[in-house]
Amino acid sequence: MNDLILHHYATSPFSEKIRLIFGLKKLPWKSVEIPQIMPKPDVVALTGGYRKTPFLQVGADIYCDSALICDVLEHVRPEPTLYPPHLKGVSRVFAQWADTSLFWAAMAYNLGPKGAAHVFGKQPELARAFGDDRKAMSANLARPRTADGTSAYRSYLRRIAHMVEEHEFLFGTEPCVADFATYHPLWFTRTVVPPMADILATTPAVGEWMDRMAALGHNVPIPLSAADAITIAAAGEPQPPGANLLVDSAFQDDHGIPLGTRVTITAESFGPEPTEGELIAATRTHYSLRRSDERAGTLHVHFPRIGYSLRKAEAA
Incomplete structure (x- = not known):
């Protein structure tokens, strides 16, 4: 598996949530410090528009929103679990x-x-x-x-x-x-x-x-520059749908938007900047877009369903 790269900054609350999960699971990770405010050219090169903090990079796959990152880290290292069987719903x-x-x-x-x-x-x-x-x-x-x-x-x-x-x-x-x-x-x-x-x-x-x-700590990361993170993305190939770190893959069409459509995904409340790309997955838990950037190459950008709006690009 490629390295887990967290793009974050020290005083970001949602980043602390993920840093502690690295500590719980004793996962090695690399740390890219990003700006607190716009402009964020290196962030947008990878995400296509999304600029909330943090996001997780695994090669040329980009995982947005801390809730989705939790699912990814659980798949990478299931124990200790974030979702005990008797608490899966309530947690x-x-x-x-x-x-x-x-x-x-x-x-x-x-x-x-x-x-x-x-x-x-x-x-x-x-x-x-x-x-x-x-x-x-x-x-x-x-x-x-x-x-x-x-x-x-x-x-x-x-x-x-x-x-x-x-x-x-x-x-x-x-x-x-x-x-x-x-x-x-x-x-x-x-x-x-x-x-x-x-x-x-x-x-x-x-x-x-x-x-x-x-006391769980952060499992001390290895620093990485934003430029090196972009180089890693450009040198890699994103994982095909169903083969990445999101385990569900069946298409769930709640919008009448077929795969292959040019779409935008936007946070419903905080952070209104859209990410545009080709819809390559829409499962019960997440969306995935394929997009290209002149510096970062071809990327797959992933979002949770909950809290995000999916629209055809021409209707956005």
Whole structure:
């Protein structure tokens, strides 16, 4: 198998989710540091438009969205599992809640005036650039105001505490995908904006659970430049549908769009930039596009179905 290459940056919450899964599974990986805001020419060369963080590269195959990356890493190394048999449904549903409702409440709190001042310090130009970038990414998303997010975050922390007071992890003695999805916005509070971490003090059981999660580590990666990652993609051939790291392959047509059609795939809420290409797979869990880039060559770019819209390119 080709190397696992994670394109990410240090303070990205969703990247921390995946970095910890590398630690859980003791998987070797290579690390490409990418910009926090646009322009991202090396990112777009590989993804075709998608610019959320992180994404996973395996040769000339590009896997977008942390939920899909979790499925890929589970296929690469099934044990320890992210999806215990008795928790397959509830762990995924809980993770989806954590990656959306919990995440946006936490970030409304984390990047309120005090948190933003800590992150950006005396760099008003950087603060404005970051704010403008995230505003553009949030065009289709109703984000909570700071006060509303804070109220929700406090309630969510109490509910999480009720779970980890009973178990070492959310659903038992071992972590599952729900733990990783729940951890990363709280990690941002504790690690990236420590002046905001007093909100965690009222739920000490949550802090103890976070310590157990942090102890999983990242399984130290090998640094790789973006240019080298693009060279790796250009030198390789993407895996054919059904032979890549996504195990389901049967065509599921919910749109009346046949394989071979030129299409766009776009995130439904956060990150409205479309990726265009030839539809080569539409299974029960994911979409795959074939596209070409003058630097990266021929690539297959993969997206989860949930959270993404598929359209014919001419109707986009």
